[in-house]
Amino acid sequence: MKVVIIGGGAGGLPTASNIRKLDKDIEITVITRDNYIAYSPCAIPYVLGQTIKSFDDIVMKTPEDYKENNIDVLINSEVSEIDHEKKELTYTNEGQVKTMEYDKLVLATGGNSFVPPITGSDLDGVFKIRNLNDGKNVQEWVKNCKNVVVTGAGLIGIEIAYAFKELGLNVILNEMLPQIVPKSLDPDMASIVTEYLEDEGINVILGKPITKISGEDKVTGVVIDNEEEYPADMVILATGVRPELELAKMIGCEIGKWAILVDESMKTTVEDVYAVGDCVESYDAILQSNTISQLGTTAVRQAKTCAQTIAGKKSKFYPVLNSMVTKVGKLEFGAVGLTTHFAEQNNIKTISQKVEAFTRARYYPNAKPMDIKVICDADGKIIGCQIIAEERVAERIDTMTLAITEGLDCFDLSNVEFAYAPPVSMVTDPLVLAVEEVSKKFN
């Protein structure tokens, strides 16, 4: 059997590796447009900010490494045609057009950065950050910059803005919506992060879109909300990612509201065609309806499921909660489940509570404040959690992810055991304090 995987990101390559772990004989080829593979795009901002020395450090494997594992990875290669009746595809590689047969096809085509329809978005000095080449281009261009504007205050936008600040540049972080991280944080939590970014010297401009990027050949400034013009030597568009669906449509895979429809074994609606990663829809564990979960962790888990399916093993991809975390400077923040806004938009009444706690015993040196918000539905069932502190956020998000996955309510969780020692936690864990507080609202 021959499996061809189109796309070499967090969906494609792990699908290949996982198939190989389960089956020594299946022929596996990965075809990717990129020239770099096996790196975490999430690491790009940390290279730009020089926390990680070089882009070379984040590349974990080469095509040769995969070859050792009997996986062919064709880089700089783009699939142009698929004849699924014949099970044959056409691709170009360094100008040459070639064909390849397959038995099973995996679409791991990812997504493309959304470029908002703004005058000037095609100027030199306007970048998106989607892959390692983008990162290298930005790294080169930034050397001659003083003023940069990042538009889109999701995780990547914030991380990039902070990276530029670390380089000593004047940075504007702009977001059309009235808060940063609108997908994952409630306004009261987002404002804590905003304040931190402002304290670090980033000019955060919220609730206003960029309406024009100025410049002749290269960018010289941006106009925000048709009003003020700000000087800019570089503009980063961090305005989201749209699934790449062209090949899926060519084959006739059914497309949902946003992306390719797959079942829980990662099969598309077309026989012998599978799909994983940013180009598929996932099922939301709380809303019980389709969603789009463009996270590396989701892609990696889907890849595992897809490989199990192809290798003929029991496989199931579970509904998602979109658990996320990042660290920007000293500040770590993360979230899981629904925001208050998103829940209510979906007709879920919420009861929530924000508490302030500490990362260690109050009296222990370097105990840091920790802000936690827990969001419950009207029955007390936990549907979301957001945490901000200088340490120990990620794993608490994981605990809450498990709590939500298991359907716990705030009363249940307030009785669960938590480990304690003064250097690493409070005697009553911040999470317990939070669920105890929200529990009171149900009395």
Place this chain on the structure above:
Amino acid sequence: MKVVIIGGGAGGLPTASNIRKLDKDIEITVITRDNYIAYSPCAIPYVLGQTIKSFDDIVMKTPEDYKENNIDVLINSEVSEIDHEKKELTYTNEGQVKTMEYDKLVLATGGNSFVPPITGSDLDGVFKIRNLNDGKNVQEWVKNCKNVVVTGAGLIGIEIAYAFKELGLNVILNEMLPQIVPKSLDPDMASIVTEYLEDEGINVILGKPITKISGEDKVTGVVIDNEEEYPADMVILATGVRPELELAKMIGCEIGKWAILVDESMKTTVEDVYAVGDCVESYDAILQSNTISQLGTTAVRQAKTCAQTIAGKKSKFYPVLNSMVTKVGKLEFGAVGLTTHFAEQNNIKTISQKVEAFTRARYYPNAKPMDIKVICDADGKIIGCQIIAEERVAERIDTMTLAITEGLDCFDLSNVEFAYAPPVSMVTDPLVLAVEEVSKKFN
């Protein structure tokens, strides 16, 4: 209604505070032998090692603070008699004998350090560390010490040994059993901690008991295993805690294998008598039988349940998993559930796996190695987890505690979502790597 609570530790005082939160009118008196209250005994080693400046820093509240909340705390007071038919107790306070009536009685009498039957254990310079006064006495005595011996390599023993090392002393850490932390760590995990302690310069002597403490008036040395004598200016007995049961027996409370028997609402077998903390037996969530859980966190949670019961609210104390964590120098380690040895001693067949992972993305600066061992029963159900790393252990133990509480098996957990960003985790979380590895043993 008047409630009298005997004992001012992690069981007694939180019972008082929790009752007050639920009911403004109940009269509450706490009677304690101690002169300091409302501190975390777990913090004592960190004061001795000068990480925390002073014992004053760890005392969170005074009797006057409790008085403001309409709770009477009588310090330096010892209950000598209880006439439960009359509901009257007799106590001494500064030489004066007094009586007090009550409606409900809470026994939070804790435990006493076990003093092994060794010649010389009554010499000056031999200490146990149970309360803040013990800590202060040790702090004073250690000023004139060069060589110290700590016997008993549970958490407190290790923490104290490390504290003395930080003071620049020659330290022997001795344990009768062939490994440190025998209650919570498997030998292969314990040896990682042992190696760290040895690298830090502590002389760890395992598998041999102290057979004699030498000295005329004050300690001058210890004999280990009837053989070698080591010089010692101080000996710390960290050889465990025995429940204090005298008053419970006086009243006629039923005693189990180790301690006072209570139901899930913290009632003893005697009407209107409750008990919490180190002096009661808990129910082990995995073994489905009684156990003794002498953890501050257990006491605090029992206090919450006991207060709910007394205030006439719904209350339930859940079975325990004895989740624990500590940090010694740079090394954080924790555990939850059963060790392999303890499981097999209880006729539970185990299948386990130890993996080595990292606390951050491999390429991220300061990514630290993390050792994780996951222990499953023969069906793959997770029954224990042990983790060692320089950071981010405690919350992972909490996630595993919740996983065990919810009855997850290793296959379930390997599909759960975990949050990822290069500065704070690996794209596949160390916990997932561990459960994936152990899962393979079931194929």
